[in-house]
Amino acid sequence: MDLQPIIRNISYVPGPTNVGVIIQGNQAILIDSGLDESYGRKLLKLLRARHLELAAIVHTHAHADHYGGDAYLLQHTQATVYAPPLEEAILRYPILEPFYLYGATPITELCTKHFMAAASRVDQIYTEQFTIAGVELKPVPLPGHSINQMGLQVGEVFFCADVVFPVRVLEKYKIIYCFDPGKQRDTLRRLLTIPAQYYVPFHGTVLTEIEEVVRQNLASIDHLEALLLHLLETPRQTEDLLAAVAEHLGLNLDTGQYFLTLATIKAHLSALKQAGQLTLRIHQNRLFWERV
Numbered sequence: 001m002d003l004q005p006i007i008r009n010i011s012y013v014p015g016p017t018n019v020g021v022i023i024q025g026n027q028a029i030l031i032d033s034g035l036d037e038s039y040g041r042k043l044l045k046l047l048r049a050r051h052l053e054l055a056a057i058v059h060t061h062a063h064a065d066h067y068g069g070d071a072y073l074l075q076h077t078q079a080t081v082y083a084p085p086l087e088e089a090i091l092r093y094p095i096l097e098p099f100y101l102y103g104a105t106p107i108t109e110l111c112t113k114h115f116m117a118a119a120s121r122v123d124q125i126y127t128e129q130f131t132i133a134g135v136e137l138k139p140v141p142l143p144g145h146s147i148n149q150m151g152l153q154v155g156e157v158f159f160c161a162d163v164v165f166p167v168r169v170l171e172k173y174k175i176i177y178c179f180d181p182g183k184q185r186d187t188l189r190r191l192l193t194i195p196a197q198y199y200v201p202f203h204g205t206v207l208t209e210i211e212e213v214v215r216q217n218l219a220s221i222d223h224l225e226a227l228l229l230h231l232l233e234t235p236r237q238t239e240d241l242l243a244a245v246a247e248h249l250g251l252n253l254d255t256g257q258y259f260l261t262l263a264t265i266k267a268h269l270s271a272l273k274q275a276g277q278l279t280l281r282i283h284q285n286r287l288f289w290e291r292v
Contacts, residue, residue, distance in 0.1 A: 001042045003050075006198050006206055010157045017065040018202045019043060020152075020159045027055040027133040030079075031152060031159050032202060033069030036113045040069030044076055056132045059083040060142075060161035061149035062090035064097060066202065068113055070120035080123045082130070084139070086148040088122040101259045109255040126150075140194060144184025145177065156197035163191055164213045166204035170220050174249045177260045181221050182271050188214050188221075228268055232278065235290035241265060 003011040003021060013019040013034075020031030028047050033040055047054055054077040059067055062083065070091070073079060083091050090096045094116045098106035101115065110116070124130070129138045138153040145162045152159040163184075165176055178184050191199075191214055199207040207213060224245075231244050242262050246253055253261060269289055272278040279292050 001046055003046065004206075006157055006200065007155070010154060012200055012206065013043065013046065014205070015039070016203075018200065018204075019069075020200060022135055022154060023050075023052060024055075024133040024135050026051060026053055028052040029055055029132050029135060029137075030057045030073075031200075032060055032066040032161075033057050033073060035065045036068040036117070037072040040072030043069055044073055053077070054079040056080045056082060058126075058132070058137060058152060059087065059091065060151065060159065060202070061146040062087040062097070063146060063162070064094065064113060064115055064117040066161075067091050067120055068117035071118035074120065080132075081121055082124045082126050082132075083122045084148045084150040085125055085127060087146065087150075088125050091120045091122050094119050101263055107255075110259060112256070114256060140190075142187045142191075144180050144182075144187045146179050149187075151194075153194070153196065157200060158194055158196035158198070159200045159202075160191060160194075161202055163187055164199075164201050164204070164210070164217050166201070166213065167216050169203060170216060173257075174220075174251060175224055175245075175261050175264055176217075176220060178221065178264050178267055180271070181225065181268050185218060185221060188218050224264075225268055225272070228265065228272065229277065229291065232289055232291050235281075235288040237286055237288055238262070238266065238269070241269075241289065 001013055004014055005011050009023045011021045013021060017034055019034050022029040057070060057079050098110035098115045102110055126139055129136060140151040140153060142149045142151045142161055142163050149161050151161055191210060199210050227245060227248060231241060242265055277292055278289055280287055280289055
């Protein structure tokens with residue numbers, strides 16, 4: 001683990017989930033904290049090797065791989081934790097993530113560190129521009145991938161959280177988790193209007209040009225929507241539809257991937273119903289989706 005410089009006092013720690021690092025004097029600000037206690041330990045070791053004090057952890061959203069390092073970091077520092085509205089509730093009550101994926105008391109397969117990090121306190125809920133250790137951070141709403149994801153503009157650098165995924169991830173997983181595909185499309189288009197010299201996605205490498213990766217991510221959303229509409233030329237139940245999508249895309253889902261994919265398909269079904277392209281009916285106590 002090491003710091004990769006971006007510009008002046010702004011760096012990031014590359015990994016399965018990147019972490020932003022802003023240094024001001026002898027103080028450091030983290031943007032998210034990675035997956036787990038091990039990641040938090042490594043981050044703190046990295047900072048202390050550079051004689052830096054952790055001033056704050058600023059969260060973009062509350063998926064477990066973005067705040068799992070908090071518990072360790074907060075045991076060993078006096079850092080202040082910032083999070084967006086709604087997302088902050090999940091940081092404080094991590095059971096909410098597996099609960100919303102499962103819809104009830106979650107199965108143990110959804111209570112792993114990948115879906116339910118250790119709880120974190122939240123000291124400040126942010127919506128407007130704020131300052132930490134003399135550094136100005138400007139929040140930009142980026143909903144869609146999660147309920148109230150925020151990006152953070154710091155000078156010429158824009159930390160764009162999980163708005164975009166690199167093409168290798170799109171090709172590997174085929175379906176990227178999405179809470180609201182309509183909002184995700186709007187957010188991706190809005191990203192094109194945000195002026196920055198560097199864009200920092202939290203999965204993938206730092207970008208200086210954003211247009212192509214935005215196009216690829218929009219195409220991924222559009223492809224799934226088109227596939228759902230095609231498959232629903234014959235009415236189907238939700239889980240039958242999931243199986244048909246997985247077969248069409250050549251997916252072999254494990255339990256966690258199953259529920260992530262199911263939730264994403266349901267988000268699309270909700271959006272298509274709201275747009276008047278789908279309807280649902282109950283037949284013999286079974287719910288079917290069908291084209292209008």
